[in-house]
Amino acid sequence: MISYHDIVVTGGFWHELQARNQAVTVPAVRRRFLKTGRFAALDFSTLWEEGKKPHIFWDSDIAKWMEAAAYILQKERDPALERAVEEAISLIEKNQDRNGYFNSYFMRVEPEKRWQNRDAHELYCAGHLMEAAVAYYEATGRDRFLHCMIKYAAYIEKVFMIERSAAFQTPGHEEIELALVKLYRCTGEARWLRLSQFFINQRGANGKDAPVYSANQSYSQSHLPAREQFTAEGHAVRAMYLYCAMADLALECGDEGLLNACRALFVNITEKRMYITGGLGSSHHGEAFTFDYDLPNETAYSETCAAIGLALFCRRMSALEPDSRYADAAERAIYNCVLAGVSEKGDAFFYENPLEIHPEIRGRGERFPITRRQKVFGCSCCPPNLTRFIASYADFLFTRHDDILYVHHYTSARTEHIEIITEYPREGEISLRVRGMAGGRLALRIPGWCENFHCGMPGTLDRGYYYIDIPDDDFALTLTLDMPVRLTYADARVYGNTGRAAVTRGPVVYCMESIDNGDNLRALSIAPGAQFTGGFDLLECNGHRVEEQGALYRFDSPKRVSQKLRFIPYFRYANRGESEMAVWVRAEGV
């Protein structure tokens, strides 16, 4: 893998996103975390204010924000940002228990309950702190935070692996497993890899772990040993973080059992349990996977963090074996569900990302996803997760295996041997220049959605990658991925989508909003053979609207009038006030 560390994003789509992230989102999340007492919770010397008692999730919120800050600081000095991170580190260092334990909730609110409740997110918070510490060390070279977290990891190793004195064996919310792999990679200490393996191996294979949230062990992926899990079950975010760690260990340890499980899980997710937006989790009930083809649009949970988790899992799978399906799925998640999680301005967030919104049905009093992005949530995992994800996006771009340089994703960026210039995903033309790799090979991902591509170079297409022999040490080529607007259809078993189509262009899924199309989107349909005009920001095609007919029920076939239909990228929905929204639109003749 070629790390974000060694890559500069030079322009285009992701440069804009990262600039917004740095200028708006990271400060906005910090302000909200200051205001809600999250930063103050690290300072044990003051009492908390009314209503600002530390929450069991809070350390992880702070940690993800710190991790984002680290990624930004690696690229560009920002003394104020650095100071904010250093202050948090100082408080953690100061308040960390002598034995290594650190948790602002359990140290301050319920000290007697440490390691008692499997669902209390202690190891989850610890994992996020470890990820942040590694990122900060790699960004700045300063190791104070890293040493705190090594000490914490050693304490966790003692409690869980050696003494086994906790009330549970594996975390109710996975995350530390992948963090420990990062700690291993950063320090070279094999004990952290072994601790990660311990948690993975114990999962679903010990008599000590109580079910969390529901009576069903599958909620926390504890229903079976990891190597026997072949269908994605339970809480979608927990599942994704687990699968990330499984893929990491498959790579680090050559663990075939874990690799097989990861492959099966990937297939189950992407062929049966994933929204077209890359969203995961079909129900708010448990924020969970349900069953094959159960992908309701209006009540989709589809948490931003789960789509981030899917992208992270796919990135690891791409590193394990060259198969474009992994990057295809990552791309689907990133350009749709993940980016929908943050507002156009960058300061408001969705936790749930439904595929259809009818604001007025909330008047029923039943539970539906919210329809406007919020500045912060009580459980505010998604906003800081977005900040760190966007800041470290370059991690997705390249891997190198021996003499093969893989390009998994396209954006304007450069690293040691390659430079890319493109407006992707706005258009499919990609200029590449490869230096100092004569005799090696370039492997360009041809996305699954792309039916025609051109690059003027002979090559071999294998599992979605186009392999080209690099002829000399300064080699330029242009890859053009044809990116027409297409109607996409779901399998008939996705029962809400029969008779409907989604408008897609390249990796981007589009949606209609009533602000562009008038109220009652379900009355609209795409005309047979409709041609699309417009560009990335707005697509138009011919369609019809069923007219209101006066009588509630009647025998006369409904009358239709012609109407131009307008579509915007799904990830931009709900940026112009409350509006109906629909991804899946009735398609005539289907």
Add this chain to the structure above:
Amino acid sequence: MISYHDIVVTGGFWHELQARNQAVTVPAVRRRFLKTGRFAALDFSTLWEEGKKPHIFWDSDIAKWMEAAAYILQKERDPALERAVEEAISLIEKNQDRNGYFNSYFMRVEPEKRWQNRDAHELYCAGHLMEAAVAYYEATGRDRFLHCMIKYAAYIEKVFMIERSAAFQTPGHEEIELALVKLYRCTGEARWLRLSQFFINQRGANGKDAPVYSANQSYSQSHLPAREQFTAEGHAVRAMYLYCAMADLALECGDEGLLNACRALFVNITEKRMYITGGLGSSHHGEAFTFDYDLPNETAYSETCAAIGLALFCRRMSALEPDSRYADAAERAIYNCVLAGVSEKGDAFFYENPLEIHPEIRGRGERFPITRRQKVFGCSCCPPNLTRFIASYADFLFTRHDDILYVHHYTSARTEHIEIITEYPREGEISLRVRGMAGGRLALRIPGWCENFHCGMPGTLDRGYYYIDIPDDDFALTLTLDMPVRLTYADARVYGNTGRAAVTRGPVVYCMESIDNGDNLRALSIAPGAQFTGGFDLLECNGHRVEEQGALYRFDSPKRVSQKLRFIPYFRYANRGESEMAVWVRAEGV
């Protein structure tokens, strides 16, 4: 109105239903009420068994069953049934408070809380007991129960109208208002009519009534004075019972304000808030009306009692003014939602009547209506309501205004001047014979669904009734209502139903079940111009099934295969085990 008392149902559809009701349903409900302690609760001399503490609704359950028994006993002696009713009456008589109060819950469980909680259904239970007492007196001439209830009514008059000593002014659950009109009609005592008027006039017009269930006064129709209510709001059953009483008082008192409100409410319900099955209440949340055109299929509440209430309201409106829309709506409710409430065998019941069922989505853990009829419910209002409704159905058939005999509904029946023989709704041919009415007029309802009818007699069609001068004292004619199978479409604002049609024939709405059509009903569609074959029990037409396509998402237009589609009457759904069900089916070319 010509009472069921003076009508004999002689054969055909309703004779079969009433026979099943008498032979199966009434005994089955009694057995369940015995088993659950409902009858025993009337006996204050014994302690209740574990888990059988009287419930605040129970008196009303028993009362509705007693009312059904009375209707049956009016037609046919049944000593065992009579004894069961008499035993209950004896217990009520014995345990009634000296002051007239009777409530098996508040006398036994919380005696200090009488008349304190507006939502505790005391006046609702009292109303049902009064209805039962009137029915039993009219059936048997025995007045013991009636006297108990007159005493109770007098006590209620004292507490609510004279002393105003209760913690509330009007009941949280309406019902007593219509019962008091029955008591007035039975006894001729105007004070009961005045007491009913008092409750209606005070509703939404006093400072004493607290909101019930939710903070919203509209839940119990207390948001406005009755005469200012023009849209159906809140709990659907409560609303219907209120509107029944408003219509009763409009008739008895010539109250134009109430009549206007009733007309507006009827229009709002039938043109904007009613399922095609006559079901009412779009959400389980409050078991309530929501807003115009909000009629979701899978999560419909559509309580059996609300459809019964709609039929009862419409019957009263038919008596107020000759307009077939009232009987049309009653018929829609009766032949669809009401009859769906009871199983084919007659011993199991639905409380909620959704228009679409996907049994597997219950696996999400979210709330959906149950998919199999139950023998009894914790709150078991619907089963005994069905027993009394079916037993007294003849009340719907005829009214007489001066020299005009109105026939509102068609079934084989006879009364003083008319005899009808028909297999309606199985077929549209109706033989009528009118005796002793030469010079008078016969007004035959031509249902709104009927586009062609024939009767071989000149006449005048006015607001859905065909008026014929009766030529002599023994006059026979055959009315034929053409009853082809029709596709019915919903207004485009019913957003779940665009692109779909419902199969209807006469008043009967049909549905598909997966047991007849294979799994995944949403993959099926009705072919354009499809012709239907078969009869009342089973209709068939040509259609298509979208094939499963392997990939979850793809660009290829879905492939379809031809499939014969099979439809059964909606009211017979869920009688052959758990099955998918759908009323609204995708219609090609719509």
